[in-house]
Amino acid sequence: MFRFYTEIPDTYSIFGHEFKVDLSFGTVINLLRMIHDESLSIQGRIDYALVFIFGNDKDTKAFFKTLDYETKLAIYKDIYEQGISLPETKENGGQRDILGNLLDQDEDDGPAYSLDYDSSAIFASFMQAYHIDLEQVRHTLHWQKFNALLSGLPEGTKFAQIMKYRHMDTSQIQDSQEKAYYERLKAQYALPDQYKEGL
Known part of the structure; x- marks a missing residue:
């Protein structure tokens, strides 16, 4: 949740290593578009999501290669919950999981807008x-x-x-x-x- 009176973190700590994170709206929109791409495996989507968030420089790439899938999933889930997910509202269609899928959606419910279409x-x-x-x-x-x-x-x-x-x-x-x-x-x-x- 956004609070104007607190600073938005632009780094994330993993096992004592500090990494810059990019949660600009352009990056997040492209990340969410990719996360819906069912031609990619879930593991592949998580790997790409972390590249969107942390970048792909040599040191960052080498560090993430040392992590197993469960650790990478936990990192993405934490960042998603802290910085990407939005409060449940009628407009955005309700609560979503970490892959952006709607949870407990009634048949007639759904988002009122689309960042692509609108x-x-x-x-x-x-x-x-x-x-x-x-x-x-x-x-x-x-x-x-x-x-x-x-x-x-x-x-x-x-x-x-x-x-x-x-x-x-x-x-x-x-x-x-x-x-x-x-x-x-x-x-x-x-x-x-x-x-x-x-x-």
Whole structure:
């Protein structure tokens, strides 16, 4: 969980060795995309995840070669739980395991947005609300800060409008024309099924 009054750690200690970690939102998004790649073995995904987080310089690579799979899995799980996983919310679809799979998901539940599918709306909204060019800060803005800003986007931004339409309960609208209008918008901005399991 992001707390503005505490410093976000940028190192991680393993058996007395300190390593720099990269949890910028660009790195984490690419990591989460890779972690969903079922063409890779789970062991392969964990190995790649650690490369995303710690880099692949000669010394780091040599150190991680000395670790067994269970140790590497424990390291990834700890970093995921401390720095990557988000609090369970309706918007992000609920609690996920370390491979990003939804846990205890009801059939009708799921994430309200996709970082891939809604990428343009998110980019435009950050520019509009915060004057932040996400492409320029993808390797410097921490994942937790990115999510805090994303959840705080104000009404009037494209992303907030899309979320409003997706969450709208049209059954409460009495006027038939107004109801039909918002149902069209809800359908227009609905998140396609293929984006509900991944990013």
